[in-house]
Amino acid sequence: MARVAFIGTGGMGQGMARNLLDAGHDVTVCNRTIAKTQALVEAGATLALTPRRAAAGAETIISMVGDDHDSRQVWLGADGVLAGRPNPNAVAIESSTLSLQWVQQLAGATGAAGLSFIDSPVTGGLSGAQDGTLTLLVGAKEEDLIRARPAMEAFSQRLIHFGPVGAGTAYKLVVNLMVGVQAVALAEGLLLAEKAGLDMAQVLPALTSGAVGSPVVKAYAERMLSGDHKDVTNFLARWMHKDMEYALQLAGGAGQPTPTSAAATRIFQKALDEGSANQNVTAVIEALREGSDLDQ
Numbered sequence: 001m002a003r004v005a006f007i008g009t010g011g012m013g014q015g016m017a018r019n020l021l022d023a024g025h026d027v028t029v030c031n032r033t034i035a036k037t038q039a040l041v042e043a044g045a046t047l048a049l050t051p052r053r054a055a056a057g058a059e060t061i062i063s064m065v066g067d068d069h070d071s072r073q074v075w076l077g078a079d080g081v082l083a084g085r086p087n088p089n090a091v092a093i094e095s096s097t098l099s100l101q102w103v104q105q106l107a108g109a110t111g112a113a114g115l116s117f118i119d120s121p122v123t124g125g126l127s128g129a130q131d132g133t134l135t136l137l138v139g140a141k142e143e144d145l146i147r148a149r150p151a152m153e154a155f156s157q158r159l160i161h162f163g164p165v166g167a168g169t170a171y172k173l174v175v176n177l178m179v180g181v182q183a184v185a186l187a188e189g190l191l192l193a194e195k196a197g198l199d200m201a202q203v204l205p206a207l208t209s210g211a212v213g214s215p216v217v218k219a220y221a222e223r224m225l226s227g228d229h230k231d232v233t234n235f236l237a238r239w240m241h242k243d244m245e246y247a248l249q250l251a252g253g254a255g256q257p258t259p260t261s262a263a264a265t266r267i268f269q270k271a272l273d274e275g276s277a278n279q280n281v282t283a284v285i286e287a288l289r290e291g292s293d294l295d296q
Helices: 011-022 034-042 051-055 068-076 100-112 125-131 142-155 167-195 200-209 215-226 237-254 259-276 281-288
Strands: 003-007 026-030 060-063 091-094 116-119 134-139 156-163
Touching: 003 011, 003 051, 011 026, 011 034, 011 125, 011 142, 026 034, 026 051, 051 060, 051 068, 060 068, 060 142, 068 091, 068 100, 091 100, 091 142, 100 116, 100 167, 100 237, 116 134, 116 142, 116 167, 125 134, 134 142, 134 167, 142 156, 156 167, 167 200, 167 215, 167 237, 167 259, 167 281, 200 215, 215 281, 237 259, 237 281, 259 281
Parallel strands: 003 026, 003 060, 060 091, 091 116, 134 156
Antiparallel strands: none
16 A cells, blocks of 8 residues: 555545545645545645645655646645655646646656656546546556556546646646536526526436436436526535636637637636635526626
């Protein structure tokens, strides 16, 4: 079993770290809000107050945080992982969904410190993190991945190795951009169905079982109709917007036009501006209700 430092025990990280413990790994946890580590410490994890201390002696260092800024603090901050003396043979795994530019910079920084680096954003949501059934979207050298697999398999049921470092992040950004667009299209369709006077009790099962019944539609449609977005069953609207912005940056760098995706991202921004940042991603529907001042 491996000595694992797990940094970032929010919604996703909590479940991932718990599964590492359940698999018998020696886990040290660190989180900006210490209260979010309590259940893990009670389950057998060791608490570290800084990423620097968490990483000391670890064979595998995993980060699961919100955005580029948080990741930068974890790794390069004054009390970050690289401010100390991490095991030079350790594998650094960044599981957060981040910009490709930052992931490439981070790979260089960890490599200069003697660490191996894997970018491994995840899909599967909160339930997947809790159940240990996440899908890992990996960019790494094969030899590094072999070393890290025992820890990574503790919280996943599938691992897709897309290629070298950065490939996993690029794929995740493509996926989340498409998810965001589908969420906006679903919101528009539901609102149009209501305005057309359709029986929404019929519309919902018809949509989820028909040709457009994607996993996104099945996961989001009922919550959108209910208008209850406070209980976060998928993930926060602000994280979806952040991922879409990073994906648009990727598209810009690649010279790929994304007019539909850019429009959907603006609708998510409007939802955030109206107070939905910390609500379920389904709250984007509220930005499209009557009275919207979106540009036509």
